[in-house]
Every structure is written in C-alpha cells, then in structure tokens.
Amino acid sequence: MGRWEPNARLRLVRAAIDLFAEQGYGSTTVPEIAERAALTRATFFRHFPDKREVLFAGQQVHTALLADGIAAAPRTATPVEAVAGALDALTSTFTPDQREFGPRLRAVIAGTPELQERAAFKRAGLAAATAAALRERGVPDAAACLAAEMGVHAFYRAFDRWLEAPYRETFPALARHALDELHAAAAALVSGPPSAGPGRPAP
Amino acid sequence: MGRWEPNARLRLVRAAIDLFAEQGYGSTTVPEIAERAALTRATFFRHFPDKREVLFAGQQVHTALLADGIAAAPRTATPVEAVAGALDALTSTFTPDQREFGPRLRAVIAGTPELQERAAFKRAGLAAATAAALRERGVPDAAACLAAEMGVHAFYRAFDRWLEAPYRETFPALARHALDELHAAAAALVSGPPSAGPGRPAP
DNA sequence: ACGGTCATGTGACCAAGTCTCATCACTGCC
DNA sequence: GGCAGTGATGAGACTTGGTCACATGACCGT
Numbered sequence: 001m002g003r004w005e006p007n008a009r010l011r012l013v014r015a016a017i018d019l020f021a022e023q024g025y026g027s028t029t030v031p032e033i034a035e036r037a038a039l040t041r042a043t044f045f046r047h048f049p050d051k052r053e054v055l056f057a058g059q060q061v062h063t064a065l066l067a068d069g070i071a072a073a074p075r076t077a078t079p080v081e082a083v084a085g086a087l088d089a090l091t092s093t094f095t096p097d098q099r100e101f102g103p104r105l106r107a108v109i110a111g112t113p114e115l116q117e118r119a120a121f122k123r124a125g126l127a128a129a130t131a132a133a134l135r136e137r138g139v140p141d142a143a144a145c146l147a148a149e150m151g152v153h154a155f156y157r158a159f160d161r162w163l164e165a166p167y168r169e170t171f172p173a174l175a176r177h178a179l180d181e182l183h184a185a186a187a188a189l190v191s192g193p194p195s196a197g198p199g200r201p202a203p
Numbered sequence: 204m205g206r207w208e209p210n211a212r213l214r215l216v217r218a219a220i221d222l223f224a225e226q227g228y229g230s231t232t233v234p235e236i237a238e239r240a241a242l243t244r245a246t247f248f249r250h251f252p253d254k255r256e257v258l259f260a261g262q263q264v265h266t267a268l269l270a271d272g273i274a275a276a277p278r279t280a281t282p283v284e285a286v287a288g289a290l291d292a293l294t295s296t297f298t299p300d301q302r303e304f305g306p307r308l309r310a311v312i313a314g315t316p317e318l319q320e321r322a323a324f325k326r327a328g329l330a331a332a333t334a335a336a337l338r339e340r341g342v343p344d345a346a347a348c349l350a351a352e353m354g355v356h357a358f359y360r361a362f363d364r365w366l367e368a369p370y371r372e373t374f375p376a377l378a379r380h381a382l383d384e385l386h387a388a389a390a391a392l393v394s395g396p397p398s399a400g401p402g403r404p405a406p
Numbered sequence: 407a408c409g410g411t412c413a414t415g416t417g418a419c420c421a422a423g424t425c426t427c428a429t430c431a432c433t434g435c436c
Numbered sequence: 437g438g439c440a441g442t443g444a445t446g447a448g449a450c451t452t453g454g455t456c457a458c459a460t461g462a463c464c465g466t
Contacts, residue, residue: 008413008414029451029452030452030453039415040414040415040416041415041453042414042455043414045453045454046413046414051452080392080393116324117320117323120320120323120324120326120327121319121320121323123323123327124323124326124327140388142384142385143388143389143391143392145356146352146356146388146389146392147392149356150349153348153349181345182345182349183393184345185345185346185348185349186349186389186393189281189282189283189346189349189350189353190389190390190393211445232422233421233423234421242445242446243445244422244423244447245424245425245448246444246445246446248424249445252423254422254423
C-alpha cells in the first residue's frame with residue numbers, strides 16, 4: 001500500500017491528541033483519527049487495543065524503568081533511597097517533546113472520566129510494579145507498598161509541576177523534591193502515637 | 204407494567220453477579236442480565252450508567268462514610284488517628300451479606316482488566332476524598348495524601364483478609380491491624396536517612 | 407522471477423451505550 | 437367515579453467501539 005509511511009503509530013497518536021484537543025474525546029470517533037493519520041479504522045485497532053490507549057502508549061516503558069531502577073540500586077540502599085534512584089532514572093528519560101504534549105494530554109484526560117479511569121489503572125500498575133521490585137530486594141510487603149506509593153505519588157506530582165511552565169528546575173530535581181516532601185510528611189505522620197484513636201479491640 | 208416488583212436494582216445486581224460467576228464477565232451480555240432479572244436492556248442502563256458499574260454500586264457510600272468519619276474525628280486527633288476512626292466507622296457498616304458476595308466479586312474483577320480499571324478508579328476516588336477531608340482539618344497536602352493512601356490501603360488489605368474464610372476477627376479489628384502494620388512500616392521507612400541516595404542535585 | 411512475511415485495506419459482525427416514543431400502574435384532585 | 441400527572445418500564449432505532457476473516461500490495465531473501 002502506498003509508500004511505507006514510517007511511524008504509523010506516532011501519526012495516530014498525534015492525530016488523536018490533536019482531534020481530542022479540538023473537539024473533545026467523546027466527540028471524536030476512531031475513523032476520524034485514522035483518517036487524519038491517513039489510515040483506516042482497522043489499522044488503528046491493530047496498533048492500540050482500544051481508543052483510550054492511544055493516549056497512554058509509552059507509559060509501559062515507565063513501569064520497566066522504575067522497576068529496573070529499583071533493582072539497580074546498591075544493596076545498602078534503604079527502600080526510599082532505592083525509590084529516589086529509580087525516580088531519577090525514570091525522570092531523566094523525559095524529553096522536551098513530552099513536556100510539550102503534556103498539558104494538552106492532561107487537559108483531555110481531566111475532562112473525561114473514561115480516561116481518568118485508564119490513568120488510575122496505569123498508575124496502580126506503576127505502583128504495583130515498584131512495590132514488587134522492592135519486595136524482590138527483601139523489603140517487607142507493607143513497607144514496599146508504602147514506599148512504592150510515595151515514589152509514584154512523587155512522580156506524578158513532579159510531572160504536574162514540570163508542566164507548569166515557568167519552572168527552571170529539571171524533572172529529576174522536581175521529582176527529588178517531591179519525594180523529600182513526602183518523606184518529611186511521613187516522618188511527621190509517624191511522630192504521633194502509633195494507634196491511640198477511637199475504635200474497639202476485637203472481641 | 205406487571206406488578207411493581209420491588210428492588211429492580213438489587214435484582215439486576217444479583218443476576219449480574221451470578222451470570223458473571225457462571226460464564227465470565229465478557230461472555231455475559233447486558234440483555235442476558237436483564238432477562239434473568241425479568242427486565243429489559245433499557246432498564247438496566249437506567250439503573251447503571253454502564254455494564255461495569257453494576258458490580259460497584261454501593262461503593263459510593265464508602266466514600267461518604269470515610270470522609271464523614273474523618274470530619275467527625277476529635278480536634279486533637281492526629282491524621283492517622285482520624286483515619287483509624289473513619290476506617291472503624293466504615294468497616295462497622297459491613298454486613299455478613301457483603302462478606303458472602305465478596306469472594307465471587309473479587310474473582311470476577313481479578314479476571315477482567317476492564318473491571319480492574321474501574322476498581323482502580325474507585326479506589327483512587329476513595330483516597331482522594333479521604334485526603335480532601337484531611338486537608339479540611341488543616342493537614343498539609345503531602346501528609347493528607349499519604350495518610351489517606353495508608354487508610355485506603357489498610358481498608359482493602361483488611362477486606363481481603365476478612366474474606367479469607369477462617370478468620371475470627373471482625374472487619375474493624377482487621378482494618379485496625381492493617382493500619383497499624385502500615386504505620387509501623389512508615390516508621391521504619393523514615394528512620395533511615397531522609398534523602399542520601401543516588402541522583403544529582405538540580406543545576 | 408518466486409515465495410514468504412508484514413502492514414494495511416475491506417467489509418461484515420456483535421455488543422455497549424444513547425435516545426425517543428409508547429405503555430401501564432399508581433397517585434391525587436375534582 | 438373519572439381524569440390528568442408522574443414514574444418506572446418496554447420497544448426499537450441508531451451510533452460507536454471492538455473483533456474477525458480475508459484480500460492486497462510492498463518489501464526481502466533466495
């Protein structure tokens with residue numbers, strides 16, 4: 001068919017983001033996206049399992065990056081240190097490109113429950129993978145889950161700040177600050193009594 | 204139409220759970236569910252916005268319960284204590300009924316990515332509402348998010364244990380134990396150096 | 407040239423979700 | 437007692453997401 005146009009996937013992604021930003025997600029049909037990318041409906045679904053996924057393609061890499069980053073941490077590192085290192089490895093891979101598409105992406109997702117759902121799922125997957133990598137290092141389950149949640153939380157928080165334009169900080173630096181912030185918050189939380197609130201013991 | 208059969212919603216939920224458990228979620232169509240409930244397709248969608256939601260009806264209450272529980276905590280309570288109280292209020296409302304449907308529900312969801320997505324979304328909403336309620340009390344954002352995440356995590360963890368049959372502990376007791384466990388894990392996490400891992404400072 | 411593979415186009419099909427209109431029971435009012 | 441209003445339902449058409457089987461044409465190695 002025609003000449004072998006490279007980057008069919010990329011063309012679909014760009015077409016989708018453009019159309020979603022112009023007309024909204026719900027008012028854009030898959031045939032429309034395919035048409036703008038000079039492709040057909042069927043080809044779209046060959047590249048993405050469903051319409052939502054076109055906006056989340058590439059996040060799969062993040063999971064691997066985070067998990068590998070945890071695994072690559074020195075043996076002596078504490079869980080939080082391992083998370084910090086992995087976060088650094090992950091955020092270092094982000095390009096100005098992604099910073100440009102970011103705002104439009106966030107806007108579309110924020111305005112579409114269907115996409116928020118997918119985003120929540122991706123985020124949960126990221127946290128689960130990170131927690132698994134930490135458990136692999138011998139970190140007990142509860143601590144692994146908590147540290148993973150802190151890491152993922154820091155990542156998204158830093159991503160938001162990275163997108164807000166006038167910052168002159170790098171993404172890795174923002175991520176580190178966010179993680180430190182959460183670490184300090186955790187310290188403040190546990191400084192109180194461990195469990196003296198209301199509630200009755202089991203009979 | 205016919206006599207005014209009460210509990211159309213409930214009949215739909217039970218029919219859906221039964222059919223999903225029998226044939227799987229993907230192999231069950233909405234008309235099938237409606238038929239078993241002696242209703243029609245259109246009526247199903249009048250009661251639930253989509254096919255997935257039939258399994259999550261009722262979780263809306265949990266959000267309100269958790270948030271109200273946080274708000275009702277005494278002024279002097281620490282964030283974690285407030286969460287503990289709210290968790291107690293929430294888990295106290297669970298009935299043996301829900302413990303019966305639980306396992307089938309979990310199984311169906313675990314085997315269906317589409318439903319895991321919805322579950323992740325609901326969970327995120329729960330955490331967000333809890334965090335908002337904590338912020339309302341003056342808890343700083345980072346701490347609120349972290350404490351909320353601990354609470355929600357403890358809730359789901361306790362729910363899983365509550366469903367595993369041979370336990371003789373009440374749901375509130377399990378929740379409290381789960382929260383204590385996470386609290387201890389957090390204390391262990393922050394006992395290390397705050398942020399001495401790899402990674403370069405911002406230029 | 408020839409056969410294989412890979413990306414794509416084509417068209418049919420199913421099920422989810424939306425919408426409009428008709429129907430019937432119950433309620434309250436005259 | 438009859439009559440309009442309300443609310444839940446049924447019926448059926450329609451759009452769209454998602455799947456599938458099959459055909460086509462370009463590239464590659466022999």
